[in-house]
Amino acid sequence: MSAYGELLARVNRISGVRGSMVVAAEDGLIVEEDLMVGVPGPAAAALVASLFRRARKSVQAAEFGSASYLQVEGETGLLFAAAPPQLGDLLLVVIAESWTNVGLVRLEAQKVVEALG
Amino acid sequence: MRRGDLSEFVGALQAPVERFAREASLRLVLLINESGQVLAQRGFARALDVMGVAALGAGINASSRALAELMGMRGFGHLHQGGAESQVFIGPFRTPAENLIVIAVFGEDSSIGLVQVFFAEFTGQVSRLPGWNDVRPTTDAAAFERDLEAGLENLFGGQSA
Numbered sequence: 001m002s003a004y005g006e007l008l009a010r011v012n013r014i015s016g017v018r019g020s021m022v023v024a025a026e027d028g029l030i031v032e033e034d035l036m037v038g039v040p041g042p043a044a045a046a047l048v049a050s051l052f053r054r055a056r057k058s059v060q061a062a063e064f065g066s067a068s069y070l071q072v073e074g075e076t077g078l079l080f081a082a083a084p085p086q087l088g089d090l091l092l093v094v095i096a097e098s099w100t101n102v103g104l105v106r107l108e109a110q111k112v113v114e115a116l117g
Numbered sequence: 118m119r120r121g122d123l124s125e126f127v128g129a130l131q132a133p134v135e136r137f138a139r140e141a142s143l144r145l146v147l148l149i150n151e152s153g154q155v156l157a158q159r160g161f162a163r164a165l166d167v168m169g170v171a172a173l174g175a176g177i178n179a180s181s182r183a184l185a186e187l188m189g190m191r192g193f194g195h196l197h198q199g200g201a202e203s204q205v206f207i208g209p210f211r212t213p214a215e216n217l218i219v220i221a222v223f224g225e226d227s228s229i230g231l232v233q234v235f236f237a238e239f240t241g242q243v244s245r246l247p248g249w250n251d252v253r254p255t256t257d258a259a260a261f262e263r264d265l266e267a268g269l270e271n272l273f274g275g276q277s278a
Contacts, residue, residue, distance in 0.1 A: 027230055028229065029229060042234060
């Protein structure tokens with residue numbers, strides 16, 4: 001299993017997580033994925049990456065530095081994207097049930113990303 | 118597509134092309150058939166530009182498919198040329214009526230991932246349109262040149278530049 005695969009496997013162990021991906025922020029393409037059957041990975045990856053690029057521009061325009069996290073909540077689920085510096089231009093994208101403990105997702109992602117760096 | 122079919126079936130393509138361009142944040146988009154006949158466009162101001170891009174796009178599609186066949190493959194899903202300011206996407210697809218090619222140009226407002234996602238939606242929409250979901254006879258050799266011109270005349274009203 002690749003380093004990214006290990007990262008995704010650890011994030012996916014958290015209760016409520018339906019899958020996670022490492023996505024190229026500029027291209028919106030999936031680098032590595034570990035998703036439940038039926039989760040539309042390519043569409044989610046492309047759209048979340050697009051959102052993140054716009055969020056990053058907004059944060060920069062407001063002179064708040066670089067954007068680190070993006071979270072979009074729907075009625076029945078949530079999308080979470082993180083851009084830790086250790087991943088360069090890659091995003092960690094997590095698709096989860098709405099009741100998922102996002103703090104735990106962030107904590108677990110941070111631990112693994114630090115290990116990668 | 119024959120000259121006589123254009124007004125009947127080509128008009129229906131414009132709405133899906135507009136939607137594809139809007140949703141994928143495309144700067145330019147051109148829909149042609151494998152002969153290079155222009156069926157719909159968005160973003161081009163001059164017929165001359167459309168004619169050049171259509172001819173080049175059809176040629177790239179034909180040569181790339183030939184290359185794929187030489188390598189024992191049926192074809193390619195799409196071609197993508199990256200760039201700092203502008204990127205080009207060439208996506209061939211089949212409809213029951215005939216094979217079509219999308220040529221799209223996009224910048225930093227979009228991404229190849231987004232274009233791929235909305236291209237898949239676009240091809241499904243076109244394949245379900247009346248006139249494009251049935252097998253139709255394609256143009257014959259004698260009428261090829263006349264039908265090729267008809268695509269541009271249909272879009273630009275006979276003005277060449």
